[in-house]
Amino acid sequence: VRGVGAMLQPAARRAWNLNQRRDISSWLARWFPKTPAKPVVALKTPIKVELVAGKTYRWCVCGRSKKQPFCDGSHFFQRTGLSPLKFKAQETRIVALCTCKATQKPPYCDGTHRSEQVQKAEVGSPL
Secondary structure (H helix, E strand, O other), rough: OOOOOHHHHHHHHHHHHHHHHHHHHHHHHHHOOOOOOEEEEOOOOOEEEEEEEOOOEOOOOOOOOOOOOOOOOOOOOOOOOOOOOEEOOOOEEEEEEEEOOOOOOOOOOHHHHHHHHHHHHHOEEOO
């Protein structure tokens, strides 16, 4: 014959696990939002950089990095929900990397920074 305490243990364990899951999910929601923030315009002109063949780079997607056009981790600390774009240079060459964050060919500049929408936007504001 099982005592009352023994019968309540599984129910108490389930309730505890449910409360833990709620705490974890609320913590995750704060730190990792489901809807990512929009990228902000870092600059209104591209930055020319020399990429070295075989080297992996992390291009800033959020626009908040202080080391444009590359990521410095600002997306994590500002909880944007965005991640940098990792890419590997195929050859050593000088390229123009986008800093307006509106390019259709990330991480490379496609001239979108010349558009009226980007030129009217303030640096640090989303498009």
